[in-house]
Amino acid sequence: MEIGIIxxxxxxxxxxxxLIFYFIPVGLWFSALVSGVRISLLQLILMRWRKVPPSTIVSSMIESTKAGLSLDPNELEAHYLAGGNVT
Incomplete structure (x- = not known):
């Protein structure tokens, strides 16, 4: 009986x-941090709740940062929700 409880x-x-690692994409946040993109874990969690794929937004932000552009994650998210092509 104790084995069943354990x-x-x-x-x-x-x-x-x-469940925690599904809703809090720590790996994605760390890759953004290493790439020089400043995005909070809370923003990534809220993206997931709003049905926006955080990997799409973060990868686009990493590409734009490496290209020398400065993009706002909120604007990219709004563009995605409006049906735009973020990539």
Whole structure:
């Protein structure tokens, strides 16, 4: 009986960790940080809730930063939501 409870706790813990990393894309935030793009984790979370793929916005921001352009993530997100081609 104790093994079942331990297995349940392990399963719930792994599911909670997966859920946290799904809603908080830490890897994407870190790659943006290393590339010189300033974007907060909160912005990435809110993008996911608004059904905007954060990877599209962050990769476009990284490309524009490397090209010497300065883009606002809110404007890119609005452009995506309006049906525009962000990439």
């Amino acid at each position: 297995a349940l706790i392990v399963f719930v813990s792994l599911f909670a960790i997966w």
